[in-house]
Amino acid sequence: MKQKNFNRIQPRLGGVSRRDFMKFCSGIAASMAVPAALVPDIAQAVTSPQRPPVIWLHGSECTGCSMSLLRSEHPSLEKLIFELISLDFHETVSAGAGHQAEAALHHAIEENYGKFILVIEGAIPLRDGGIYCQVGGKNFVDTVREIGPKAGAIIAVGSCASWGGVAAMDPNPTQCVGVQQVLGDSQVVSIPGCPPNPYNLLSTIIHFLTFNKMPALDGKNRPKFAYGRLIHEHCERRPHFDNGRFARQFGDEGHRQGYCLYYLGCKGPVTYANCSTSQFGDAGSGCWPVATGHPCFGCAQEGVGFHLPQFSTSPVLHATPAASHAPITVERGQGASPGSAALMAGLGGAALGAGAVFTAKLGSKGTDHEDEKA
Amino acid sequence: MSDHAKPLGGRICTPTFLICLLVVGIALYFAGKRFLYGIGSVTNMNDGFPWGLWIAYDVVVGTAFACGGYVMALMVYILNRGEFHPLVRPALLASMFGYTLAGISVFLDIGRYLNVYNLYLPWQMNFHSVMFEVAMCIGTYIFVLWLEFTPAFVERWQLKNFEKRLNRVIFALIALGVLLPTMHQSSLGTMMLMAGYKLSPLWHTSTLPLLFLLTALFMGFAMVVFEATISSRVYRLGDETSILAQIGRIMSWILAIYLLIRFQNIFMRGEMGTAFSGSFLGNMFLLENLMLLIGLFLLASARYRTNPRLLFIAALAVLIGGSLFRFNTYIIGFDPGTGWKYFPSVGEQMITYGLIAFEIAAYTLFVKVFPVFSASHAADANQ
Numbered sequence: 134m135k136q137k138n139f140n141r142i143q144p145r146l147g148g149v150s151r152r153d154f155m156k157f158c159s160g161i162a163a164s165m166a167v168p169a170a171l172v173p174d175i176a177q178a179v180t181s182p183q184r185p186p187v188i189w190l191h192g193s194e195c196t197g198c199s200m201s202l203l204r205s206e207h208p209s210l211e212k213l214i215f216e217l218i219s220l221d222f223h224e225t226v227s228a229g230a231g232h233q234a235e236a237a238l239h240h241a242i243e244e245n246y247g248k249f250i251l252v253i254e255g256a257i258p259l260r261d262g263g264i265y266c267q268v269g270g271k272n273f274v275d276t277v278r279e280i281g282p283k284a285g286a287i288i289a290v291g292s293c294a295s296w297g298g299v300a301a302m303d304p305n306p307t308q309c310v311g312v313q314q315v316l317g318d319s320q321v322v323s324i325p326g327c328p329p330n331p332y333n334l335l336s337t338i339i340h341f342l343t344f345n346k347m348p349a350l351d352g353k354n355r356p357k358f359a360y361g362r363l364i365h366e367h368c369e370r371r372p373h374f375d376n377g378r379f380a381r382q383f384g385d386e387g388h389r390q391g392y393c394l395y396y397l398g399c400k401g402p403v404t405y406a407n408c409s410t411s412q413f414g415d416a417g418s419g420c421w422p423v424a425t426g427h428p429c430f431g432c433a434q435e436g437v438g439f440h441l442p443q444f445s446t447s448p449v450l451h452a453t454p455a456a457s458h459a460p461i462t463v464e465r466g467q468g469a470s471p472g473s474a475a476l477m478a479g480l481g482g483a484a485l486g487a488g489a490v491f492t493a494k495l496g497s498k499g500t501d502h503e504d505e506k507a
Numbered sequence: 508m509s510d511h512a513k514p515l516g517g518r519i520c521t522p523t524f525l526i527c528l529l530v531v532g533i534a535l536y537f538a539g540k541r542f543l544y545g546i547g548s549v550t551n552m553n554d555g556f557p558w559g560l561w562i563a564y565d566v567v568v569g570t571a572f573a574c575g576g577y578v579m580a581l582m583v584y585i586l587n588r589g590e591f592h593p594l595v596r597p598a599l600l601a602s603m604f605g606y607t608l609a610g611i612s613v614f615l616d617i618g619r620y621l622n623v624y625n626l627y628l629p630w631q632m633n634f635h636s637v638m639f640e641v642a643m644c645i646g647t648y649i650f651v652l653w654l655e656f657t658p659a660f661v662e663r664w665q666l667k668n669f670e671k672r673l674n675r676v677i678f679a680l681i682a683l684g685v686l687l688p689t690m691h692q693s694s695l696g697t698m699m700l701m702a703g704y705k706l707s708p709l710w711h712t713s714t715l716p717l718l719f720l721l722t723a724l725f726m727g728f729a730m731v732v733f734e735a736t737i738s739s740r741v742y743r744l745g746d747e748t749s750i751l752a753q754i755g756r757i758m759s760w761i762l763a764i765y766l767l768i769r770f771q772n773i774f775m776r777g778e779m780g781t782a783f784s785g786s787f788l789g790n791m792f793l794l795e796n797l798m799l800l801i802g803l804f805l806l807a808s809a810r811y812r813t814n815p816r817l818l819f820i821a822a823l824a825v826l827i828g829g830s831l832f833r834f835n836t837y838i839i840g841f842d843p844g845t846g847w848k849y850f851p852s853v854g855e856q857m858i859t860y861g862l863i864a865f866e867i868a869a870y871t872l873f874v875k876v877f878p879v880f881s882a883s884h885a886a887d888a889n890q
Contacts, residue, residue: 466849
């Protein structure tokens with residue numbers, strides 16, 4: 134991006150330098166695994182005045198997803214985030230309140246009908262007509278049903294919006310469900326996690342802004358760039374797992390040595406997320422749960438997080454390499470045993486003998502006088 | 508193919524046939540064990556020697572033995588030497604079983620054998636892999652060989668309509684039957700070219716593909732002589748020495764070219780000292796080439812090669828020499844690093860012997876049931 138173009142948007146970015154801005158764009162490109170050559174396209178898309186705005190709604194949740202976006206460690210990143218994605222409406226960070234805020238929401242929707250990106254944070258309670266979550270006197274489920282069809286794209290951020298999360302934990306008294314279950318016909322991109330890494334959300338939005346389509350999704354509508362692999366596959370403690378070195382109790386020798394937390398109930402082997410490569414919640418290197426010595430509890434995986442007991446072991450989905458202890462020294466083959474050598478020598482000798490007998494019977498002139506019969 | 512070929516008939520359950528079946532039965536036991544409990548339960552193969560007897564003998568040596576069909580088709584249909592036509596069908600029969608059993612052997616040798624179908628899925632193919640080329644060629648050639656041999660089935664069962672259709676496409680099958688072995692026999696050499704310094708310099712050379720192609724040619728011819736000599740005696744087909752001696756003459760030329768290239772290559776790379784160093788590998792090199800030289804010596808002289816006994820000895824020497832070359836390249840001259848060793852286990856050997864026994868049993872069965880040997884050429888040769 135040229136300095137001239139950057140100057141145009143710099144007032145919106147506050148103290149962010151052009152260099153930091155391009156670093157941010159490169160980081161986004163890297164986390165989506167798109168080629169570096171597309172970084173200028175990304176910069177162009179996120180600074181375009183015509184970019185579609187983001188409207189952010191809250192349901193039954195704790196606002197942790199928004200918090201993880203706000204409390205990023207990078208300087209002024211919150212500025213970048215909220216300015217770049219043109220966040221026109223966000224209930225918990227908007228200055229206005231009450232009817233004023235509601236009016237702003239409806240204004241933003243009408244202005245950008247069919248174009249805006251709808252981000253929903255939080256589960257949607259359905260019991261008793263959905264009365265257990267109301268905003269502005271209106272049941273949240275009705276709000277979602279009303280606004281959802283008007284959006285250009287819908288993203289469910291966090292485990293609650295993805296499938297119900299903590300709000301839908303057994304016995305689920307308010308019958309909370311995810312956004313997809315309410316907006317059955319529309320495609321709802323799901324960014325699970327409690328909270329998810331903010332880059333997973335930002336990258337998805339920016340992918341949409343840059344290429345005008347959502348990134349490649351898996352069967353549960355999760356972006357493959359972030360949820361394509363198990364945490365276990367790239368875990369920093371994976372070598373301990375493969376070599377059979379486990380922590381058996383909190384604080385035991387293995388735990389202090391930083392061994393694999395599988396037997397403490399780690400759900401990394403059944404949870405699809407990029408925590409082991411992108412870290413968790415953008416909290417910085419070495420600060421994701423497994424690195425701090427606590428087993429993953431599978432917050433990003435439906436049927437695992439808030440569902441399986443936290444300290445019970447999970448099944449290992451892909452046991453490659455072997456879940457058993459891999460040998461460091463291997464037996465380097467066996468030489469001839471008396472049996473195998475005798476067999477080969479015996480049959481070899483018999484074949485030679487048969488050949489010799491046959492040769493001896495062959496005349497030096499062409500005649501047939503053999504009595505063998507096969 | 509030959510209009511005069513007819514089934515030999517006669518008793519099928521001969522003692523030889525029954526002994527072969529017994530060996531096949533033992534091999535089946537070990538094959539079952541391998542499929543149920545894995546390769547490690549039957550073989551001595553290890554990470555240093557991932558290719559053992561099954562690849563070295565059944566595939567690498569076995570397909571060279573089975574090159575009879577290849578060289579005879581090349582002679583008769585490409586070089587138009589019609590006088591060898593009576594030898595084509597027996598050679599094809601031996602090739603058919605040789606290659607089929609090589610295919611079975613590979614199936615036994617692949618760790619996850621149920622994944623073998625991936626070879627034929629175009630989106631799984633790696634066109635940069637030599638092993639893919641070999642696997643694809645051998646896999647295809649097995650089918651081509653069975654189709655090349657189909658006229659014998661057609662004659663036996665009087666399939667008139669099928670015969671007409673087959674005659675329209677058989678030229679393409681024969682062309683494939685010559686093309687495919689040319690490709691994969693040289694690629695068998697390329698595979699060990701990639702072994703790099705692990706292979707002794709006596710065998711590791713960039714001419715390995717050419718050497719493998721030439722050994723396939725003369726071993727194919729030698730096998731035709733070997734097998735025709737035995738069957739002519741065992742089945743009283745009459746003497747074929749005159750026609751086999753002509754093959755011997757062709758073989759002597761190929762052998763001479765091969766040995767010239769082989770020794771020129773060793774001299775050029777300065778490895779002649781290794782060959783005569785008295786080391787085990789040096790002696791293996793000498794033994795291998797001594798056998799080929801004996802073959803060349805006997806075949807080069809018209810007087811020796813028209814003597815059925817000396818012709819047979821020459822064919823044996825060439826077969827042993829060629830096999831030694833291939834064994835040396837694939838196992839004996841191969842050193843994957845300190846401490847690795849390999850010798851085929853009893854079960855591993857028994858499967859290989861079982862495949863050989865199956866080949867013999869099936870061959871004796873087929874020549875009695877299907878028109879393979881031509882009656883007239885035996886009569887011609889008798890004159």
